[in-house]
Amino acid sequence: MTETAPRPTLEAVAARAGVSRATVSRVVNGGDGVREPLVERVRKAVEELGYVPNQAARSLVTRRHDAIAVVVAEPETRVFADPFFALQLRGISKELTAHDNQLVLLLTEGRDDHARVGRYLAGGHVDGALVFSLHLDDPLPGLIQHAGVPTVFGGRPGWSGDRRGVVYVDSDNRGGARDAVRHLAGLGRTRIAHITGALDQTSAVDRLDGYRDVMVDADPQLIVEGDFTPTGGERAMRELLERCPDLDAVFAANDLTAAGALRVLRASGRQVPDDVAVVGFDDMLPVAEQTDPPLTTVRQDIEEMGRLMARLLLRGVDRRAGERVGGAPSSVVLPTTLVRRASA
Amino acid sequence: MTETAPRPTLEAVAARAGVSRATVSRVVNGGDGVREPLVERVRKAVEELGYVPNQAARSLVTRRHDAIAVVVAEPETRVFADPFFALQLRGISKELTAHDNQLVLLLTEGRDDHARVGRYLAGGHVDGALVFSLHLDDPLPGLIQHAGVPTVFGGRPGWSGDRRGVVYVDSDNRGGARDAVRHLAGLGRTRIAHITGALDQTSAVDRLDGYRDVMVDADPQLIVEGDFTPTGGERAMRELLERCPDLDAVFAANDLTAAGALRVLRASGRQVPDDVAVVGFDDMLPVAEQTDPPLTTVRQDIEEMGRLMARLLLRGVDRRAGERVGGAPSSVVLPTTLVRRASA
DNA sequence: GGATCATCCGAGAGCGCTCTCACCTCCTCC
DNA sequence: GGAGGAGGTGAGAGCGCTCTCGGATGATCC
Structure with a gap:
């Protein structure tokens, strides 16, 4: 925690370079309309004094804060x-x-x-x-x-x-969700469940809508509300297994949820993907690549x-x-x- | 993206309240030394005009930016x-x-x-x-x-x-590391390995020192350099198992590293904690509680x-x-x- | 009742910068 | 060669605020 040194002002630079404040200002802000020799002299003075513009003063007049x-x-x-x-x-x-x-x-x-x-x-x-x-x-x-x-x-x-x-x-949450569910359907899965995200956020709602777009008359039992967290995923997965022990696929609203679901599936003795296929959302690398097995998921470029x-x-x-x-x-x-x- | 309305200044508030700028300034900054009726009048004017001080102007003179x-x-x-x-x-x-x-x-x-x-x-x-x-x-x-x-x-x-x-x-990295290793030793473990963090950071060095404090003449084979990541932990764990298949405990430099190590241990058929006990560092909840088995670790209040x-x-x-x-x-x-x- | 003093308020300077505007210089062109 | 123009530069106002300082006001005390 060092002490402050008084910082040089535009005025000081102008004095040293032998020009007016206005000219220094011009040079500092790009140097348009100032002749080369002067630009050089001002640059040198700025350098020597270690001048840095005072942002507060600048903002006061420009009304920009950057x-x-x-x-x-x-x-x-x-x-x-x-x-x-x-x-x-x-x-x-x-x-x-x-x-x-x-x-x-x-x-x-x-x-x-x-x-x-x-x-x-x-x-x-x-x-x-x-x-x-x-x-x-x-x-x-x-x-x-x-x-x-x-x-x-x-x-x-x-x-x-x-x-x-x-x-x-x-992101195209709805479209991504459709892709995920279609992929599962393409694998021949028919009892595809969905663990939603926190439904007070539009991303969760949109993903649910995407799921419904494909599963037009899905068994409502196959949909359970989650909250985007791993523990929420675990809880939801347990509930799903209880309600629909015959499910053969899960589309989770995000990767963290999917990770939780995977743990519960494994604990229940089911094989992934053989017994139950799982798709996540986000492609959050540290999560999606580290799960066991690695997660098929919908990537968005965050x-x-x-x-x-x-x-x-x-x-x-x-x-x-x-x-x-x-x-x-x-x-x-x-x-x-x-x-x-x-x-x- | 709405349009700007010109914002009221101190001057405007002063005019409306029928006082000077100085008085308004005083009231805005706490109101010391201004009599109650005036304070009230100024407050009212501020309220009515929706006055908010211009931080740039203030900083310019106070040299504080908050x-x-x-x-x-x-x-x-x-x-x-x-x-x-x-x-x-x-x-x-x-x-x-x-x-x-x-x-x-x-x-x-x-x-x-x-x-x-x-x-x-x-x-x-x-x-x-x-x-x-x-x-x-x-x-x-x-x-x-x-x-x-x-x-x-x-x-x-x-x-x-x-x-x-x-x-x-x-954090007391060194002391925490000592506690971790002592705990493992207290469980009767004798072949205690250490996966370090990225050794260009002092926290990693300190934890290694703590490990050495307890394992005064540790087999150097038992120490492998990691990098605080799960994949680093996996790699290090594999190397350790190869070099010292008889190890019975691992102290990992952080929880993420420990999580990676756990995966490799499981894949190698070893039981945690029966065959190999594992301790992490950080007590990063989403990680430490979600591993299988949940992680014994050194908590720091981040x-x-x-x-x-x-x-x-x-x-x-x-x-x-x-x-x-x-x-x-x-x-x-x-x-x-x-x-x-x-x-x- | 007047001197003394504390308290409250306003006038005004100035923080460091930008930007307009007037001036000055040097070309260009008829 | 002088009018007109273009481009460079400087003087000065002013952004919105704080803070010092002096003056007004009223209370206090002998």
Whole structure:
């Protein structure tokens, strides 16, 4: 914890280079319209003094912060047991860094925090927001809309409010689920069960819908609600085995759920995939490759989702700043692919 | 992506309340030395106009940002497969939020990024930095010291530079390792192997030292280098079984490594804990509780580490800002506890 | 009742930067 | 050779806030 040295200002650089503040400012911001010899002199002065612009002063006049908030509206510990979010964060970070933007992370713990986040966003500290893990009844989108900050959502928000101008990036959950179930059907399986995700999230609902698209008149006994966690998967699998001991396949809403289901199946003496075939969702590598047997699953490019969210948001921010960068960004749904491994 | 409305300024609030800017400022910042009726009037005006202070303008004069950078110097994907970091982040976030500070996340990808991070910290955008996952040869501490930003490290930095004023929070890795190995010895095991972590990190080195403290003249064949990952654990375990088929216990440098080792042991037909007892490190719940059998492991309170780091840093920041808050913060080493489950 | 003092409030400077606008120089062209 | 123009540079205002300092106000005390 060292002590502060007073940092040089534009003024100081200008004095040293023998030019005006305005010229230094021009050079620091790209140097357009300044003649070469002067540019050189200013650069040298900047170097010698170790000048770094004061971001606060700059923001005060430009009204830009070059910072984006990432809001994770996840009250539970689940996000943290789940590499999903970390991967998106990585994608976001890469994209933001590439555009010289900073990432301000806002984790919310419970309801009270929503107000805090709303205030923060409204406070104009950041140029935009990326919002994750929305649940169906979440008040956050309303607050954000009210704050008037450009926003992109991670996953389609299941939100009943004003939809205009809502931009999100999502995977084709429904299509991916269809692929998974069709694959199982293609293997000759007929009693295909589904362990859902937490149904207060649209991704879980969409995957369930995809399952139903294929299993048009599925035995309702074959559907059990899970919660995207391994223990939820275990519980659901036990319930399924009790209700439908004759099932021959399981489509789990995500890989973690599938991992839990696999354990229960093994414990029950059933062989995977011979007795029961299992398909997951996400292709979360550390999980999907490490299960026994390795998991057949629906891959979504999570990091790319993150990167895309950031890109859309930055475009929206620039647009708002008056730069012409094409029309208003619109939502994107990314395709999924089935990855075959040993479990189905 | 809604449009901006011009936000009200202090001036506007002052006009509406019929007072001066200074008075509004006082009220907004706590209201000391302003008489009740005026406070009330100002509060009302703030409310009515929806006034939120402009942080940039404030920072410009106070030189405080109420923001802390979290730097993750981890070039690999490992951090993300590992809930460890996420838990610390959660602890940090809680503590920062409680003190109205924001969290700016800086992820670095490879060497070039270090310069960027150094520049950012030197740029005075944040009041302090929390730095993680340092490797032995990392240039970051030097850069940070040069930037002159108050910093707290997560884990003891294995760094050969100037040590003065370096503050870190760490677990008692060595002591925890000793407990683990002693526990195995107490079970009557004599051929106790160790799969190390990535030895370019001090935590791995310390755990190895702890192992050696107890196994004073251990067969060097019983020590294999791992890398904190499940696959590393598998590879190491295979190597161990080949070299020392008579081993009767394994102390793995972390839970993920232990999980990999467990798989290999099972595949080799050995019973855990009967043939080989296994102890991990971290007590990372989703991992430790889900292995088969559940893992005996050394618990460290990861979230608390994060919270503590943030607390120390904020104290250092306040100190620097001239507020008297006791002496310079010094490093903290948190105790660990052995958690007994089925694997040993 | 007037001097003294504490308390409260407002005027105004200034944080470090950007950006407009006027000026100045040097070409170009008729 | 002089008008017109293009491009470079500097002066200065102002972004929204905090904070010092002096003045006003009213309480206190002899």
